[in-house]
Amino acid sequence: MITAESLTKTYGAKTAVDDISFTAAPGRVTGFLGPNGAGKSTTMRMAVGLDTPTRGSITVNGKRFADHAAPLREVGAVLDAGATHPGRTARGHLRILAATHGIPHSRVDEVIGMTGLDQVATKRIKGFSLGMNQRLGIAAALLGDPATVIFDEPVNGLDPEGVRWVRRLTRRLADEGRTVFLSSHLMAEMAQTADHVIVLGKGRIIADLPIHELIDGTGEARTLVRSEQAAELARALAADGVTLTSRDAESFEVTGLDARSIGRAALQAGIPLHELTPLRSSLEDSYMQLTEDSVEYRSGGLDEHTGAGTTTVTGPATGESATARPVAATDSADHEGALR
Numbered sequence: 001m002i003t004a005e006s007l008t009k010t011y012g013a014k015t016a017v018d019d020i021s022f023t024a025a026p027g028r029v030t031g032f033l034g035p036n037g038a039g040k041s042t043t044m045r046m047a048v049g050l051d052t053p054t055r056g057s058i059t060v061n062g063k064r065f066a067d068h069a070a071p072l073r074e075v076g077a078v079l080d081a082g083a084t085h086p087g088r089t090a091r092g093h094l095r096i097l098a099a100t101h102g103i104p105h106s107r108v109d110e111v112i113g114m115t116g117l118d119q120v121a122t123k124r125i126k127g128f129s130l131g132m133n134q135r136l137g138i139a140a141a142l143l144g145d146p147a148t149v150i151f152d153e154p155v156n157g158l159d160p161e162g163v164r165w166v167r168r169l170t171r172r173l174a175d176e177g178r179t180v181f182l183s184s185h186l187m188a189e190m191a192q193t194a195d196h197v198i199v200l201g202k203g204r205i206i207a208d209l210p211i212h213e214l215i216d217g218t219g220e221a222r223t224l225v226r227s228e229q230a231a232e233l234a235r236a237l238a239a240d241g242v243t244l245t246s247r248d249a250e251s252f253e254v255t256g257l258d259a260r261s262i263g264r265a266a267l268q269a270g271i272p273l274h275e276l277t278p279l280r281s282s283l284e285d286s287y288m289q290l291t292e293d294s295v296e297y298r299s300g301g302l303d304e305h306t307g308a309g310t311t312t313v314t315g316p317a318t319g320e321s322a323t324a325r326p327v328a329a330t331d332s333a334d335h336e337g338a339l340r
């Protein structure tokens with residue numbers, strides 16, 4: 001269990017973590033999600049005593065990290081997979097760690113087996129690929145058979161097999177009743193891995209909810225429609241499976257019909273449209289919307305995250321224009337590309 005209460009960290013004038021409170025519970029994978037610079041790593045570093053809170057607290061299994069008599073048996077963390085001695089072998093590295101923490105040698109071979117490092121256990125770490133280093137970091141984190149694990153961006157730079165392996169492993173660890181706390185800036189990754197997500201933006205929590213609520217809340221595409229003849233248009237669109245929700249006298253939201261079909265139906269009915277805006281359609285979009293105001297570094301021009309530009313939709317009959325910002329146009333392939 002990880003519990004943060006009013007946790008705050010400032011570096012000079014910079015507030016990296018801003019008064020956050022949350023719980024990562026045992027038996028589930030909690031995803032810690034947020035754009036670059038949101039404060040994820042800082043929070044994780046405070047959880048394992050590598051940084052001190054400016055205010056508030058973060059405890060693991062009920063105690064501050066430093067107050068645990070045998071911290072490695074309580075929490076295993078991978079915050080920087082590269083932090084090893086390059087001249088040592090994988091087994092040598094793990095044996096030294098085990099010895100300094102009073103962990104029996106037999107556990108070293110267990111974690112080597114669990115992380116699939118058998119073939120390279122006697123090889124020097126300096127020749128290790130990123131994926132092997134990541135596995136070694138995880139092996140070290142699991143040495144003490146901890147009840148809580150904390151992995152910072154565990155799939156970053158991994159090949160598809162590595163990504164799948166991390167997913168399966170984290171699921172297994174949670175199913176064994178452990179608290180699994182993972183950070184990522186990729187919604188698509190979290191959607192496949194986490195049971196619960198905490199979304200951080202500019203040091204603050206902007207969402208804390210089960211992953212299915214995030215999916216259920218955003219799964220169905222909605223379109224905002226505005227027309228002076230809203231009632232007439234609503235009648236033209238009415239059909240099985242189509243839901244119309246009124247916003248005001250001239251606008252309503254449509255589910256069960258995409259923007260293209262709505263536009264076509266309006267044209268056929270000779271009804272001018274003033275607005276036709278797809279509201280959202282994917283998990284990635286909802287994440288982008290959640291974090292829209294929280295992105296610290298943004299490139300100019302097209303929104304690099306949503307891939308969304310601005311599309312002008314010409315209303316039928318009158319030729320009036322309406323501006324639609326198709327947030328649904330996200331192509332998450334770039335994000336997922338790193339995962340395949």
Ligand SMILES: Nc1ncnc2c1ncn2[C@@H]1O[C@H](COP(=O)(O)OP(=O)(O)OP(=O)(O)O)[C@@H](O)[C@H]1O
Nearest residue numbers: 011014016034035036037038039040041042043185
């Ligand atoms: N030692 C430090 N000194 C000054 N500022 C820092 C320090 N560590 C982090 N920060 C700042 O705090 C903010 C949060 O950083 P942090 O690394 O925790 O974010 P993050 O969500 O992990 O991002 P990323 O995904 O890029 O690692 C950033 O603006 C960062 O520049």
